[in-house]
Each structure stands twice: as C-alpha cells, then as structure tokens.
Amino acid sequence: MSTLARVLDELGTTLIDLLAGDPGRADDVGGVVIDDPLDDQVLPGQALVLGIGLREPAEISARLAELGTHDAAALMVRAPLAVTDEIIAAAEHSGVALLGLAPGASWTQLAALLRSLLAEDDVGPGETLGGLPSGDLFALANAVAALIGAPVTIEDRSSRVLAFSGRQEDTDPSRVETILGRQVPRKYSQSLEQRGVFRRLYRSGGPVYIDSMPGDETVLPRMAIAVRAGDEILGSIWAVVREPLPDDRARAFCDAANLVALHLMRQRAGADVERRLRADLVSTAVEGGAGAAEALRRLGLADQAAVVLALALEDSHGDDPARHAEHLAQRQQIADALAMHLSAVHPRAAAALVGDVAYAILPVSQDDAAARTATDFRNRIGDRPAVLIGVGPVADGLGLAKSKAGADLVLRVLRAGRGRGPVARLSDVHSEGLLLELSDRIAERGDGLSGPLARLVAYDRKHNACLVQTLGAWLDAFGDVAAASAAVFVHPSTFRYRLRRLSEVGEIDLTDPDVRFALMLQLRLWHPGG
Incomplete structure (x- = not known):
C-alpha cells in the first residue's frame, strides 16, 4: 500500500521527518504535486504536495488549511523549521500532515524518488x-x-x-x-x-x-x-x-x-509495456481520428483545452548509422525526462516518444504558458544533448491534431535553423513556417527555378559572378546601396555597376514593386548551392 506511513518508513530519518499531524489519517497517496500558488492547480485526491519556498509559519498554516479543503495527504517543506503552535493546530484541524525535507536534499530527486516509491505495480496486485x-x-x-x-x-x-x-x-x-x-x-x-x-x-x-x-x-x-x-x-x-x-x-x-x-527485469519489462501503451495513447490522441476521444479519456485529458509540444534532438535527423543506437537511447531518456518534468508541473500532462519525436499534451489554455514550461525544461537539461521544442497552438477537445500539426511545423523550422532559439511557438515562426509550406507545394509540383532569377543564376555559374548575391543584399537593405555594399564588402560604385548589370542580364525592372516582391520570395525559397 502506497500510504503516507510507508513513505515515512522508507524515506524517513535520512530524507524526511514528520513535523506535525497524523500520517495515519491518509489512505493511499494519490500523487506527488509541486505546489504553485500562482496556478489554479487541480490536485488529485490524497496528494503529497511539495511546498517549495514555503518558510513563514503563517503562510504554512494558511496552506495547510487550504490543502485540507482539497483532501490532500501531506505538505512537505524544507527543514529545519520552527514548528509553532499555529502550525500544529493547522495540521490537526486540516488533517494534512506536515513533513520536512532534510537540508541538502534535491527537490527534483525527491520527486523522482517519491514517484518511484508510489508507482502502482505494473503487474497484478497479488504477484x-x-x-x-x-x-x-x-x-x-x-x-x-x-x-x-x-x-x-x-x-x-x-x-x-x-x-x-x-x-x-x-x-x-x-x-x-x-x-x-x-x-x-x-x-x-x-x-x-x-x-x-x-x-x-x-x-x-x-x-x-x-x-x-x-x-x-x-x-x-x-x-x-x-x-x-x-x-x-x-x-x-x-x-x-x-x-x-x-x-x-x-x-x-x-x-x-x-x-x-x-x-x-520484471520492473523493466513492465516499464516497457507501460511505455508502449502510453506512446500508443499519446500518438492516437494527437493524430485525431476515431480513437482520439477514447485515448484522451484514458489519459484523463478529455474535454479540456491543451497544447501539443514536439521535441527532438537537434542533431539526430539524418542519423549516422554508427550513432543510431546512441541517438535512440538519448531520445528515450529525453522523453522520460520530459514526462517527469511535465507531470511535476501539470499532473495530468502526458508525454511519449513517437518515432524520433517526443510529443507531449499539456493541459493549458494559453500557448505562452506552454512555451514557458518548455523553456524551463530546456534550461534544466542544458545542452547535452541539445533539444529543440515546437509549441503548437491551443486546441479544444478533439482538435489536438491541429495543435500537433502546428508543433511539427515549428519543429521543422527550428531544425532548418530558421528559428531564433531552441523553443518557439507557431506565432514566433509564422513567416518561416509559411515559406516552408510553400516550398513543400513547389516541391510536390516539381517546379524549378524560372524567370529573371534563373537567368541570373545561369550567368553567375557561367562567369563566376555574384549577381544573385548583389540582388539579395540590395533587397535586404531596402535599396540602400551604402548598407548593401557594406554587407557584401564592395565599394558602392562597384555595387551600383553590378545592379545595372543584373538588371540587364535578368531583364529586371527594379522599380516595379511586384517584381521586387517576386524576386525576394524566390530568394527566400531557393537556397544557392542547394
């Protein structure tokens, strides 16, 4: 039985002390939750709440009283703590035990240890x-x-x-x-x-x-x-x-x-089965279709707004066969770390590795909140291995497929090196995403480069010239010759000569705004040397 008394028996003396209250009042502990006073959290029944940062007796007493109304099992704070009569009375009246975490112990490690201890057996209850x-x-x-x-x-x-x-x-x-x-x-x-x-x-x-x-x-x-x-x-x-x-x-x-x-071995086998089942549920939920509603119900995420996160290793696409096993292990480790981090922040969040991408369903109503959570995770794990995280738009109920599509597009932008950081929302890379989708359409139709830009490319290759570079610099500088010439390290007079030459070779009217827009779009979609 995963009772509060068992937690104290297994982790007591070294990690945890009972400061106030009766641990025998709680039945099975329903989960571990990191307390966030700024978030309207929904606590599972008989939750063990980690009160990180709670120090003052008054705020601890108030939190005990509030947790009592949510049927929590215990509140844990950092020891040593002067236990006042007010705290003892609050613990007794609320029925919520107060525990102290030993100095030097890590909250993150404690959360992992508690979840390991409280996890339901993956086999039958009598095995x-x-x-x-x-x-x-x-x-x-x-x-x-x-x-x-x-x-x-x-x-x-x-x-x-x-x-x-x-x-x-x-x-x-x-x-x-x-x-x-x-x-x-x-x-x-x-x-x-x-x-x-x-x-x-x-x-x-x-x-x-x-x-x-x-x-x-x-x-x-x-x-x-x-x-x-x-x-x-x-x-x-x-x-x-x-x-x-x-x-x-x-x-x-x-x-x-x-x-x-x-x-x-039995634990590992059970964990593998549990992992595959969760991956199937998450995959079904984010793909949409006939089984999505049942998958969301089994994940405890039905009928609520959520955001899909897509996470991948920065250097794992186009795997070298020699490093395939290493990347496979890294992906699973990162997916497990993401699942642990999200469950600490949002108890109902779900995450699993699907192919080479870890998908997470985060029950929040704003994509900026999801982006903050993703950024916090990225900062915690550091750059070894480096990961990229795409944050999809908010979706309601069975609309997670749209959020997944957005997260996938953001991840593609980040993998292409067009993002401004390792974590981004769809609104952050909107224009880059549109260009990628347009490139996909062009590739599907098999269209090649044509028109004035094609003539400039052919001329550059034949004469070892740089008219395409000159055009790109001029367009990027909004026609400012001084700035454009400095960008390509040539004299302004030389740059003006090249502008006249590219107008003649490409038969381009640079005074026409439609022509300039078409050339700028082609340059964004076409990669020289690619």
Whole structure:
C-alpha cells in the first residue's frame, strides 16, 4: 500500500521527518504535486504536495488549511523549521500532515524518488517474486539488509540509487550524501574507478570487499555484489560494513543479488509495456481520428483545452548509422525526462516518444504558458544533448491534431535553423513556417527555378559572378546601396555597376514593386548551392 506511513518508513530519518499531524489519517497517496500558488492547480485526491519556498509559519498554516479543503495527504517543506503552535493546530484541524525535507536534499530527486516509491505495480496486485511484491525495490532492500545485517543500497550501472534500506543513519557521510543526491558522489565514484573496484565487481561472481577510501577515514568499508541477468549487468548492491561478511551472510548476499535481478527485469519489462501503451495513447490522441476521444479519456485529458509540444534532438535527423543506437537511447531518456518534468508541473500532462519525436499534451489554455514550461525544461537539461521544442497552438477537445500539426511545423523550422532559439511557438515562426509550406507545394509540383532569377543564376555559374548575391543584399537593405555594399564588402560604385548589370542580364525592372516582391520570395525559397 502506497500510504503516507510507508513513505515515512522508507524515506524517513535520512530524507524526511514528520513535523506535525497524523500520517495515519491518509489512505493511499494519490500523487506527488509541486505546489504553485500562482496556478489554479487541480490536485488529485490524497496528494503529497511539495511546498517549495514555503518558510513563514503563517503562510504554512494558511496552506495547510487550504490543502485540507482539497483532501490532500501531506505538505512537505524544507527543514529545519520552527514548528509553532499555529502550525500544529493547522495540521490537526486540516488533517494534512506536515513533513520536512532534510537540508541538502534535491527537490527534483525527491520527486523522482517519491514517484518511484508510489508507482502502482505494473503487474497484478497479488504477484510476488521471492515472497515480495514484484518491483517493490524498497521492500527488497530492507529484506536484503535484514539478511546480511547491514544497510544497503540498490544501484544501477551508473551508480544511481534505485532504492535503499533503513538504518542509513548508522553509516557514513558518503552514504548519506549518496542517498540525499540519489547518486554516488563523483569524488567517490572516481576513487572507486581508479582503484579498479568496478572492474573487480563486474568480473567477480560473488561479493567484493572494498576497504575504506584512502585519505578519508570517515568512509566505512563496503561489500558489493553485481546484479546480473545472464551476461548483462543490471546494477549492484552495496552494503556498509565494518569487516567482510561471514560465509553464511555472503551466501545470502549472493542469493539476494539473484532475487534483485528478477525484480529489476520484471520492473523493466513492465516499464516497457507501460511505455508502449502510453506512446500508443499519446500518438492516437494527437493524430485525431476515431480513437482520439477514447485515448484522451484514458489519459484523463478529455474535454479540456491543451497544447501539443514536439521535441527532438537537434542533431539526430539524418542519423549516422554508427550513432543510431546512441541517438535512440538519448531520445528515450529525453522523453522520460520530459514526462517527469511535465507531470511535476501539470499532473495530468502526458508525454511519449513517437518515432524520433517526443510529443507531449499539456493541459493549458494559453500557448505562452506552454512555451514557458518548455523553456524551463530546456534550461534544466542544458545542452547535452541539445533539444529543440515546437509549441503548437491551443486546441479544444478533439482538435489536438491541429495543435500537433502546428508543433511539427515549428519543429521543422527550428531544425532548418530558421528559428531564433531552441523553443518557439507557431506565432514566433509564422513567416518561416509559411515559406516552408510553400516550398513543400513547389516541391510536390516539381517546379524549378524560372524567370529573371534563373537567368541570373545561369550567368553567375557561367562567369563566376555574384549577381544573385548583389540582388539579395540590395533587397535586404531596402535599396540602400551604402548598407548593401557594406554587407557584401564592395565599394558602392562597384555595387551600383553590378545592379545595372543584373538588371540587364535578368531583364529586371527594379522599380516595379511586384517584381521586387517576386524576386525576394524566390530568394527566400531557393537556397544557392542547394
């Protein structure tokens, strides 16, 4: 059961403290929501609300009272906090427990950890592996810790913490820092790498004893064992010990690694099924058609305004076959990161990878709000890998296909290098989008370059001249010869001569506004050298 009491049992002492209220009042926690006082949020029942930035007792008390009217389970704020009588009374009256997040812990990592802990099982409610609920890594970590008599963490290949047991307060600062950041600190992982620990761990079929880190006596020894599925390394289990485990506990450690492998494989298989199902629902919803209404209903997005986001890696189109696998993994990682970010901002948002583009449905009524959310995500992940995000127009109900078409067009503009940033709305690239659509029409009809511009191109190629460049510079400068000649680095007199020459060669009347417009449009649609 994903109750508030279980959250405190699994994450307490190290990450979370109960500051006020009774956690036993809440039934199953209905979701994790980042509190935004500037947004009219719709909270799921029994929500666990992350009150980022709440510090003053008065505002905390007021927020507890308000959350009580929305049937929330708990409010979490940053500790340490002076718990006043006013706060205790507000928690008691509202029925909303107040939790404190340990100093140094990341809100982002906590949100991910909570969602992992509270996620519904991807298998039947009664399915177990080794007597434990399938995929429940926290229960598994506690069971392993009880077997070997030492606090443990279960980590993936990248030393990210998947779950941890109790009794972590009996360990060392390195372990506490690992759990707070949900990642082994870089200085410790580098030390292990330099000492050849990972090489020994992945080559060994049993537990490996690791001495204290040289130069840092505060770091206790470890016993670690690799978690394998056949020849594949899935991760590892790390126990904080004082000395090597006795033979009987070492054998139990090996047996535990086999059980952890089963749980990780079952969890991964369930995640793959869940991911494919969500991708099908998102794809059906944004494409429109007969199944769109049912897909939106199953996503919880029926009968409301929404915006479609289209996200792609900046350098992944036209993939090099040698980098195909790398790009495939990057796309899925970015899609998962986008889904997590959007669910924290808008609990009902949905995102999935469809082909090489990640699509997201964001339930907002304004495209500028969607653009701000997309920009915030882009800023959070940085430039490795660099991504481009197209924001479609707002659509109502079953009109998401129109929003998707707009987002796709914006993404095309950005991929063509015609945008002014990595995130754009359709209104931001309206003219560039029109030019791309016009280019598509011309390409469909198979039309080639003709008229005066075709004559100038032929002359330039035959005589190695630059009349087309001269014309483009003059049109871009609105006929200002001084500015145009400076743009192409020639003397104004030379530029005037070239203007007269291109008028003769192309048989162009530069005084005719219709002729100038037609030439400017052709130059925008035609790419020299392309």
